């Protein structure tokens with residue numbers, strides 16, 4: 001096995017979790033095969049980040065240049081084409097994140113790299129790398145094979161594994177920026193923070209969470225009644241906030257909030273990985289869903305496989321009796 | 325402003341049982357219900373909103389079987405001007421880079437300012453076609469777009485990042501944007517529009533019409549191969565509560581209260 005190159009992701013001065021997750025995965029794959037794990041970092045004023053990466057890699061290569069102060073897919077692509085050619089890894093890993101999905105497919109096209117997106121696992125089959133990805137929002141898995149020559153490219157899903165304590169002490173090497181000048185056709189302007197709503201669901205102890213299964217706005221009173229019976233705050237999946245049943249700041253998941261309540265009651269939520277990432281840290285999870293194969297059940301402690309419209313009113317009634 | 329919008333017909337599998345078929349390469353889709361991909365529905369709306377604001381033309385592009393015509397006509401009924409549907413059994417739909425090549429061939433050579441795609445197709449979840457399409461066309465792009473402000477020769481977009489943060493980016497036109505759900509409120513097609521849509525142009529093209537060779541986009545020429553599909557084992561430690569719906573509700577209520585969770 002040759003080199004596994006991992007693109008470190010960072011924003012506003014901090015490494016994103018996916019960086020260390022990918023390095024952890026890369027070390028597992030390389031460990032079986034005697035490959036070298038190399039972290040690649042493009043940034044400005046990122047010495048401290050390079051140090052942190054060294055704990056998880058055999059080598060850290062980093063570009064420290066104001067051109068990379070903020071992420072810009074087109075600038076990254078210009079630099080990465082050069083760096084991938086130069087370091088010629090067997091496998092190149094980019095996070096399947098809002099950065100990675102903005103970058104990896106274009107890089108694959110430009111370099112003619114075999115590319116599999118949203119990879120959740122990298123296995124070895126007959127000594128060959130076998131990326132695994134999913135279809136139908138997690139209901140089916142697929143084994144892939146790369147054809148053609150390395151480097152192979154994957155975008156790797158975030159929050160698929162636990163990151164251990166650092167156990168390596170990789171060398172750190174500062175490299176020249178392959179990009180010398182700024183570009184005009186895509187410019188980063190600024191970050192805009194999310195609007196702050198009336199309730200901060202990240203602080204809630206009890207959350208009633210709703211999804212598309214609730215079907216329409218006019219079913220919301222039924223949900224509100226349950227929530228008020230147990231003094232819970234309301235939150236939901238992206239489908240629920242997109243539909244306007246809840247404010248956007250009540251969305252749980254990768255593009256919303258990460259919550260860690262004592263109790264999370266998921267009603268009519270399928271459990272897409274983007275949603276699970278935001279709530280699987282809840283202490284106790286109840287899922288009410290009529291589809292026995294819904295991925296939400298994989299993280300649930302209590303499961304009711306049934307029609308929410310039959311279950312929820314009775315649940316509210318009984319809870320009022322017991323706690324009221 | 326000439327806008328192309330790429331839409332895909334996808335199955336709704338949120339409540340369906342998914343079974344892998346005998347050859348292990350596909351699923352049995354005979355019982356699925358299909359409709360326009362969620363994000364693409366928002367992309368159509370955004371294209372029409374831009375057209376209503378600055379004028380221009382909206383062309384709908386979709387690759388898939390004839391059953392997709394209903395969805396395509398719906399997009400025309402909402403305000404699309406014409407449509408292209410690409411159908412050819414030689415196309416390898418597993419590889420998003422090859423899908424992008426096909427869509428690019430439908431756009432290339434025509435005057436365009438913007439191409440909008442959804443950020444993700446719900447069935448394959450690749451989140452790759454739009455960005456690959458931009459590269460194939462040789463134009464800049466931005467993925468995960470939640471707000472679009474068109475200006476002279478450029479466009480300002482808000483990209484949705486993790487945790488509710490957004491990033492404002494400016495792109496030179498022409499460009500490709502991948503649209504995130506929730507960017508707008510997709511309209512319903514007006515009755516009059518539905519009638520008018522029947523008269524709008526819907527061209528059906530194959531690889532030859534697009535000037536592509538089988539080797540450009542076939543399974544054999546893809547750099548990746550889908551070896552097999554399988555149903556993942558769902559490891560659940562959940563206690564499944566049994567009974568009639570009302571009983572289940574009562575048992576759960578008891579467990580929550582007596583277990584000290586409430």
Ligand SMILES: Cc1cc2nc3c(=O)[nH]c(=O)nc-3n(C[C@H](O)[C@H](O)[C@H](O)COP(=O)(O)OP(=O)(O)OC[C@H]3O[C@@H](n4cnc5c(N)ncnc54)[C@H](O)[C@@H]3O)c2cc1C
Nearest residue numbers: 211212213237238253254255256268270274275290291308
């Ligand atoms: C970049 C990106 C970021 C995203 N970020 C997030 C995020 O932060 N948070 C998030 O939640 N999603 C996010 N998503 C969307 C995610 O992929 C899913 O589309 C979404 O989570 C689905 O929401 P849902 O579970 O409510 O709807 P669906 O997946 O449609 O599920 C509805 C569920 O309701 C059940 N149901 C229907 N009727 C009933 C009934 N009568 N009784 C009981 N059950 C019923 C169904 O069985 C089904 O399981 C993101 C997507 C992308 C592309």
Ligand SMILES: Nc1ncnc2c1ncn2[C@@H]1O[C@H](COP(=O)(O)O)[C@@H](O)[C@H]1O
Nearest residue numbers: 330331387441442444445450451452453
């Ligand atoms: N067969 C297709 N026809 C038209 N557009 C497509 C097709 N496949 C993918 N797309 C577009 O590309 C987007 C992203 O798809 P994907 O990369 O497969 O997740 C979709 O939301 C569509 O806008």
